[in-house]
Amino acid sequence: MTSAVLAPDGPAANRRSARGGLPLTPVSGLGLGVAMLWFSLLVLIPLAAVVVTASQGGWGGLWQTVTNEQTAAAIRLTVGTAALVTLVNIVMGTLIAWVLVRDRFAGKRALEILIDVPFALPTIVAGLVLLSLYGPDSPLGVNVANTRAAVFLAFLFVTLPFIVRTVQPVLAELDPEIEEAAASLGASRLTTFRRIILPSLTPAIAAGAALSFARGISEYGSLVLLSGNLPMRTEVASVRILSSIENDNPDSAAAVAVVLLTISFAVIVVLDLVQRRVVRRG
């Protein structure tokens, strides 16, 4: 199945070392050392710096920053909208994957490309793109600019590929004979879907949902032009972090960042557990 963007067999868990791989040689050991040094300097140490900075004020300081009225509103909006968008994606993503795998019609290749567009499109351009149809000059007469609906729309756009691309390969591998057997035993289409297809897809849907949620809560670029970043109303967590940075207040920026990182980390763990369960079953 095509997935130009997200490797179809998904993230981390599938990337395991071949059973009985080679032991490290001096050269490959050196390579691993250099790679780990680079990865630490680029990713691990900077992320650790965020956590350390946030914890400098102690738990009290962290709690105080995060429960600040405006910050709490931003976090609530971000997490709430991301959850809502993920629910929509679970339904629409599965549906899209279904149509792409099981249906054949002219223009299907074009749909495949449309699915991947949000992944490759710069986020600031994504905001502008949405603004041209759902902004003040909308040919549809729908103007969501500077409202919470704009946040929802932006999240929906940027998270579009995730569930489609995790469900699609699983659906393609599903043995149609089982469905035919169910049907021949008198199961209706709905029963077949609910009892046979849905259980096999659940792990993939869960993995895609986790990615989609994590992408949603961390979104920034597409909202800049679209949502107006109105405090208490359309301001998301990333924007709060940025304004703290710009106000030269790295401590509270780091505190909100830690909340986002914690949620992302939880999501990665859940995703890994789900995939492990699939591997065990398979």
Add this chain to the structure above:
Amino acid sequence: MADHSRTTGTRVGGPGPVRHLLRLVVTTYLFLLVAWPLYLVGRNAFADGFVDLTAILTDPDVTHALRLTVVIAVAAVMINTVFGVGISILLVRYNFPGTRLLNALLDVPLSVSPIVVGLALVLVYGGREGWFGPTLEAAGLQIIFAVPGMVLATVFVALPLVIREVVPVLEELGDDQEQAARSLGANALQTFRRITLPSIKWGVIYGVVLSLARSLGEFGAVKVVSGNVLGQTRTATLVVEEKYLNFDKGGAYATAFLLALVAVASIIVVSALRPKEDR
């Protein structure tokens, strides 16, 4: 497999109304969410013919930003390709403790907000209070509010893309040929150049194209670490924001159009290059 999906298409998807309804729902959804808005950006960019496009392409600040964007993206992609191919081979072919953990950590950049990426880099490499920043600046190397920091931010956000494309290919491939090459006396470098690299070529190419698209379009992380200095550290995505906020909508749409063109072209290239049996 193609035959299977066709038969099931008629079986479970059902002939007639249900299948057509689903097809209609999906097509409408994607049309309203992606296709139509994307088309409108193109139309807005050419609302006055080629005036806006010519204007940005002759504006020295914009052309400087476009050049800088390309330089940063190319540097970031080169770094990520070397790192990505190397770490993929280590992960798939070698046994060492912590493989699982490293696997999970390599995906972290995908779920970190670009703003947090920027913040993290500033906290470590910032010239005033960063962990390493003051030392590095004393040695004459400014990272934050300069090009090296923008490259770092771009490398961070696009880090997993090459790995995600190369690892499945390596796993699929197995290591029979590499073992054969070694048993015939090839050293590690020869085995890599003659056997491994040609077989993972397409995976690497997809990874590079996707990383390039992602790197050219990075906005949030670059915004935090760049300082956005006109004519120095401003990239194409920052131009879009600045032009739009300064009521130069024509310029914003024209720049956005260029960026969108590259993004869509990358997707089409990757989708066309994928081997047929993969579709």
